[in-house]
Amino acid sequence: MNNGNALNAEKTKKPLVGITDLRKLYSMGQDTIEVLSGITLEVAESEMVLVTGESGSGKSTFLNMIGGLDTPTSGSVMVAERDIAKLPESRLTEYRSKSVGFIFQFHYLLKDFTALENVMMPLLISGDSVKETRERARALLADIGLGQRQDHYPSQLSGGERQRVAVARALIHDPSLILADEPTGNLDEKNSKLVLELLFDLVRKYNRTMIMVTHDLSIRKNADRSFLLVHGRLAPE
Amino acid sequence: MKIKFVLFTALRYFKARRKSKGFASSLLSIIGVAWGVLVLIVVIGVMNGFQLSYINNILEISSYHLQISPAQGAKTLSSEKLGALENLPGVSAVVPYTEFQVLVNRTSLYSQTTGGIVRAIDVEMARKDEGFLRSIFSEETGDLAALQAQLDLSAPDSIIIGNLYEYTIGAKAGTELILTSVQDIKIQRTSGNDGAASSFNVLRAFKSGYSEIDMNYIFMSLKSAERFFQDREITLAYGIKLTDRFDDLGAKLRVENLLSDPGYTVKTWRDFNKGFFGALLMEKIAMMVLVGLIFIVVGFNIFNSLRRIVYEKFEEIGLLKSIGASPGQVRSVFIFEGFLIGFIGALTGLIAGLVVASHINEVFAFATGFVNAMIGFTEGTAGIFFQGFTIPRVISPFSPEVFYLKEVPSQVLFGEAFLIFFFALFSSTTAAFIASRKISEIKPAEVLRYE
Numbered sequence: 132m133n134n135g136n137a138l139n140a141e142k143t144k145k146p147l148v149g150i151t152d153l154r155k156l157y158s159m160g161q162d163t164i165e166v167l168s169g170i171t172l173e174v175a176e177s178e179m180v181l182v183t184g185e186s187g188s189g190k191s192t193f194l195n196m197i198g199g200l201d202t203p204t205s206g207s208v209m210v211a212e213r214d215i216a217k218l219p220e221s222r223l224t225e226y227r228s229k230s231v232g233f234i235f236q237f238h239y240l241l242k243d244f245t246a247l248e249n250v251m252m253p254l255l256i257s258g259d260s261v262k263e264t265r266e267r268a269r270a271l272l273a274d275i276g277l278g279q280r281q282d283h284y285p286s287q288l289s290g291g292e293r294q295r296v297a298v299a300r301a302l303i304h305d306p307s308l309i310l311a312d313e314p315t316g317n318l319d320e321k322n323s324k325l326v327l328e329l330l331f332d333l334v335r336k337y338n339r340t341m342i343m344v345t346h347d348l349s350i351r352k353n354a355d356r357s358f359l360l361v362h363g364r365l366a367p368e
Numbered sequence: 369m370k371i372k373f374v375l376f377t378a379l380r381y382f383k384a385r386r387k388s389k390g391f392a393s394s395l396l397s398i399i400g401v402a403w404g405v406l407v408l409i410v411v412i413g414v415m416n417g418f419q420l421s422y423i424n425n426i427l428e429i430s431s432y433h434l435q436i437s438p439a440q441g442a443k444t445l446s447s448e449k450l451g452a453l454e455n456l457p458g459v460s461a462v463v464p465y466t467e468f469q470v471l472v473n474r475t476s477l478y479s480q481t482t483g484g485i486v487r488a489i490d491v492e493m494a495r496k497d498e499g500f501l502r503s504i505f506s507e508e509t510g511d512l513a514a515l516q517a518q519l520d521l522s523a524p525d526s527i528i529i530g531n532l533y534e535y536t537i538g539a540k541a542g543t544e545l546i547l548t549s550v551q552d553i554k555i556q557r558t559s560g561n562d563g564a565a566s567s568f569n570v571l572r573a574f575k576s577g578y579s580e581i582d583m584n585y586i587f588m589s590l591k592s593a594e595r596f597f598q599d600r601e602i603t604l605a606y607g608i609k610l611t612d613r614f615d616d617l618g619a620k621l622r623v624e625n626l627l628s629d630p631g632y633t634v635k636t637w638r639d640f641n642k643g644f645f646g647a648l649l650m651e652k653i654a655m656m657v658l659v660g661l662i663f664i665v666v667g668f669n670i671f672n673s674l675r676r677i678v679y680e681k682f683e684e685i686g687l688l689k690s691i692g693a694s695p696g697q698v699r700s701v702f703i704f705e706g707f708l709i710g711f712i713g714a715l716t717g718l719i720a721g722l723v724v725a726s727h728i729n730e731v732f733a734f735a736t737g738f739v740n741a742m743i744g745f746t747e748g749t750a751g752i753f754f755q756g757f758t759i760p761r762v763i764s765p766f767s768p769e770v771f772y773l774k775e776v777p778s779q780v781l782f783g784e785a786f787l788i789f790f791f792a793l794f795s796s797t798t799a800a801f802i803a804s805r806k807i808s809e810i811k812p813a814e815v816l817r818y819e
């Protein structure tokens with residue numbers, strides 16, 4: 132299935148993500164539900180792609196496939212020339228820790244850890260030294276205007292601040308690919324704007340590739356390309 | 369395994385939980401582990417105290433480290449051979465002796481009769497055996513020369529008896545005793561000849577602290593034994609003491625090579641006491657297993673506590689997995705928590721156990737005082753309501769009058785303390801390992817759904 136040239140990465144840039152005929156079926160008792168019905172998409176390095184769609188259209192499932200959190204029924208997900216769908220669990224873990232930065236609709240910060248420690252987490256998982264990681268996380272938090280809040284626990288932060296910490300956590304380990312799943316879906320308008328501005332600024336500043344799923348159509352202008360996920364298929368907007 | 373992440377996260381979780389309600393469960397687990405280790409160390413320490421005291425007395429007084437037993441009709445070892453035996457490496461003393469059973473009674477008309485074991489020894493050579501002297505005269509604190517002076521059996525027909533003969537037949541220093549050889553009673557009955565029965569003067573009573581010895585043993589010189597048996601030939605055995613009793617197998621070979629005579633059998637203390645020492649070991653193992661059952665209870669507590677935490681932290685586990693933590697890494701965080709509970713508990717229990725075991729008599733004295741104070745209080749209070757109400761005021765569970773003890777012995781062996789510590793650590797870590805199994809099944813995509 133090809134949804135036209137709009138689904139291919141810009142020819143001048145090297146594709147980072149290459150999705151081919153991606154399908155996902157869920158069995159519910161006797162019934163089978165096809166959530167993704169053969170999606171093909173290329174995303175170039177440093178590109179920002181937006182996928183919109185109604186709730187339940189399969190946006191999160193699509194993102195989870197690219198992030199290696201879920202496995203497709205068929206098709207391939209090539210990221211940096213590796214087929215994510217075929218990687219064993221140990222390699223998938225390494226892929227998630229080194230190459231991907233996740234931002235979820237809910238911040239999912241660890242409540243027993245300070246903002247600083249939450250941001251440090253991906254690098255600690257990779258085995259980096261605590262001292263270097265701490266310095267790096269401090270700098271990043273200062274960069275996003277939360278330098279004064281680094282020692283606060285999630286319960287002591289506002290909703291917007293928590294999500295900004297989650298953004299910093301997704302970027303601390305310099306992932307080549309940022310996957311954002313409705314990152315402002317849980318915020319009010321003012322905080323949504325703040326977080327999105329921060330996210331787009333950081334992604335541009337660090338020259339990262341981002342795929343974001345959302346149903347907020349107003350941010351289409353910030354993305355390089357945007358698609359509508361409907362009936363399990365991508366259509367250019 | 370990226371250990372920094374595991375340590376950082378586990379310690380942070382543990383620290384955070386100190387302030388939460390869930391910590392009561394962890395605290396209970398720590399107390400449980402500590403209590404188990406404390407009880408085991410104290411119980412095993414006291415058992416060791418008793419057992420090592422028995423073993424020491426048996427080896428020093430009764431069985432020696434090596435024994436040379438002559439076959440029927442074998443010749444007495446020459447003085448040259450004895451000298452060579454004494455000079456063998458690792459040998460500290462060689463004592464020629466003979467042993468026989470007797471009936472013992474006082475010279476008075478209505479004296480009771482009891483049994484006894486006479487150990488007739490070469491006194492001069494036995495005086496070189498410091499372990500023997502210090503064991504039979506356990507209450508003497510003098511130097512070696514003072515102890516050697518106590519073993520003076522030069523007077524004709526003089527004997528030294530265990531102090532418990534005073535309880536059985538009222539014999540003590542200065543008492544005259546009639547000893548009748550049990551073997552000769554048989555001779556009298558079959559042949560009508562007179563057997564050996566002579567009166568002996570009790571020079572002094574000894575106390576080893578091991579009732580079996582203090583109740584049965586009588587020491588006399590070989591010369592007295594010869595007179596007792598009316599110059600009939602006595603077959604001598606030889607007891608050997610080693611500087612290191614655990615060198616018994618090597619020393620046995622050296623002695624056998626020196627004797628090079630099949631008429632003599634050399635046995636080590638292990639051969640002689642196999643049954644008794646085996647029983648002591650079994651007793652200790654059984655006690656360890658029984659008291660160690662507490663760790664199973666503690667293990668269940670840790671298992672339940674950590675399993676609940678795992679369920680509470682489903683989302684956080686999902687998040688950690690989604691940002692690259694492997695199932696093994698996340699699982700290790702929780703296993704480390706179990707290890708930490710075990711380590712803190714076991715270390716606390718180990719320290720407390722060593723302190724209690726080394727001050728066991730003070731602990732008993734305190735416990736006795738406390739119980740007596742409670743009894744006094746109860747009696748006083750009850751007396752207000754019930755006139756004439758009385759209960760025994762003084763309870764002394766470790767009174768020397770009741771038990772054959774001056775004090776409760778206690779000795780903690782390093783290997784056993786380490787084993788108990790390790791077992792506590794193992795049980796808590798294993799409980800955490802089992803409790804964390806669920807982590808491998810958690811799928812981030814399912815847990816982090818926020819619809």
